[in-house]
Amino acid sequence: MPQAIRVTRLAAAAAAVLFLAPPVTAGPNLDQPTFVDDVAPILHANCVSCHQPDEIGPMSLRTYREVRPWARSIARAVENRDMPPWDADPGYGPWSNDISLNDDEIAAITLWAANGAPRGEGDEPVQEQPETVGEWAFGEPDWVFEFDPYEVAPEGEDEFRDVPITTGFEEDRWIRAIEVQPGDRKVLHHFILWRAAEGAFYQESWMAAWTAGAKPYRFPAGSARLLQKGRNLIGDFHYHPSGEAATDSTRIGLWFANPDEVEQELVTLPVWNAGINIPAGDPNYEAEASRVLEEDVLVLAFTPHMHYRGKTMFFSAELPDGSTRDLLGVSRYDFNWQTTYQLSEPIRLPAGTRVRVKASFDNSAGNPSNPDPTVDVKWGLESTDEMLNGLVDYVAADN
Ligand code: HEC
Incomplete structure (x- = not known):
């Protein structure tokens, strides 16, 4: 695998391919905001990926007729920053997949609701049609795996399942894109695809995640994820009952890269601490983990991973010259949203840098x-166990 890749090319490719920038919209009118001119564009860009029929959001928010009855709860949800789900603190990034609202957008929505949620004049902006369900994003995949249908009860606790996938690949595979096609978007809350450890069905390395509203994942040009020969995969499902009985038949598609064309392995470094022991009732158990980078890298993304008791996670870098750099702060972690925070511009870190992850957990009532x-x-692997795992996506940097 040739190591040489131009940093600038990779950075440009990362920005263009992996990351889907939100559409640019003119700022909202903070005087007399209306649905047609101000609120609809915000909802279309940041909310309807989940709030449309057959998606996880409990109601559809595309048209004035759909939105009007929800005006007050929408105002409350955005003011409290409960919606859209985006847990990164301000001041880090910038992130190419940032769906959080800025202060003007929040002000426009709350003022609009307080003014009685006026529709405004003219035609409503038309919401883009959702992609055709069932079609693959990047053409026919090189390999498809269909999970057996799974019945999800209408009521009750959330369900979690780790399903082994025997790949049977007799040579190393380089994966350049992954698409998860959820079987039933009303109940599948999130799905993580893991590479299993050698000879075991144990989650070893993060391959891809799907959460409500997520898009298929193509890795930056020239980079790919490695699945060593004989290695298996694990599908990690989180189901949330929807009030109706459901059958989920999720499938995944993988696209392979020609090994000669792979310039860089896209690595996910797990910065983890398996020694955590969180006392019953403790509202603030703190622990940390760190790893030292063995080569110069370009960091592309971060994924904080904890379970129900996860409360905060902070990523920082201690450089060999003694300086430190804050990378990501999540002070309101929510297990429901396994967000990967994708940097708009990769961050270069030299070999010898210590990546530190500090986390806290709330095990109180x-x-x-x-x-x-x-x-x-x-x-532990069960959702009722805990994890402290700060995942860092990077590729080796060219010197
Ligand atoms: C990634 C998916 C997702 C996105 C994006 C999203 N929502 Fe939601 N929303 C949900 C889900 C799931 C729920 C219900 C469960 C929950 O509250 O977590 C919800 C709940 C809500 C509720 C509460 C409904 C109730 O029953 O009281 C409101 C209001 C809301 N969303 C508004 C918004 C607005 C406004 C936006 C955009 C600014 C948005 N959401 C973006 C998934 C999403």
């Missing part, structure tokens, strides 16, 4: 997501 505040919790 005051944490509404906590399944059981009366037990001590350790590292």
Whole structure:
């Protein structure tokens, strides 16, 4: 695999291919905002990926007729920054997949709701048609895996499943794109594809994630993920009952790269600490993890990964020259949204840099997501166990 790749080319490719920039819209009118002129563009760009029929959002928010009854709860949700789901603190990034609203957008929505949610004059902006369900984003995949249909009960607790996938590949495979096609978007909350450890069905390395509203994933040109020969995959499902019985038949498609064309391995470095032991009832258990980079890298993205008791996670870099750089802060972690924060511009870090991840957990009854505040919790694969795993996506940097 040739190591040489021009940094600028990779950066440009990363910006153009992996990251889907949100559409540029003119700022909203903060005087007399209306649905047609000000609110609809914000909802279309940031909300309807989930709030449309057959998606995870509990109601559709495309048209005035659909939105009007929800005006007040929308104002409340955006003011509290509960919606859209985006947990990164301001001041980091910038992120190419940032769907958070800026202060003007929030002000426009809250003022609009307070003014009685006026429609405004003229035609409503038309919402782009959703992609045709069932079609693959990048043509016919080189390999497709269909999971057996799974019945999700209409009511009750969220369900989690780790499903082994035997690949049977007799040589190394370089993966250049991954698409997850959720079977039933009303119940599949998130899905993570892991590479299994050698000879075991144990989550070793993160390959791709799908959460409500997510797009198929093509890696930056020249880079690919490695699936060593004989290695298997694991599908990690989180289902959320929708009130109706559902059958989920999710499938995944992989596109392989020709090994000669792979210039860089896209690596996900797990910065993890399996020694966590969170006492029952502890509202603020703190722990950290760190890893030293063995080569110069271009960092592309971060994914904080904890479970229900995860509360905060901060990523920073300690450079060999003694300086430190803050990379990402998430002070309101929410397990429901396995967000990967994709940098608009890759960050270059030299070999010898220590990447540090500091996390805190809330194992008290005051944490509404906590399944059981009366037990001590350790590292484990079950969602009722915990994890402290800060994932860092990078490629080797050219000198
Ligand atoms: C990634 C998917 C996603 C995006 C994007 C999203 N939502 Fe939601 N939204 C949900 C889900 C799922 C729920 C229900 C469960 C929850 O609250 O977490 C919800 C709940 C809501 C609720 C509460 C509904 C109720 O029953 O009270 C409101 C209001 C809302 N969303 C508004 C918005 C607005 C406004 C935006 C954009 C600014 C937005 N959402 C973006 C997924 C999303």
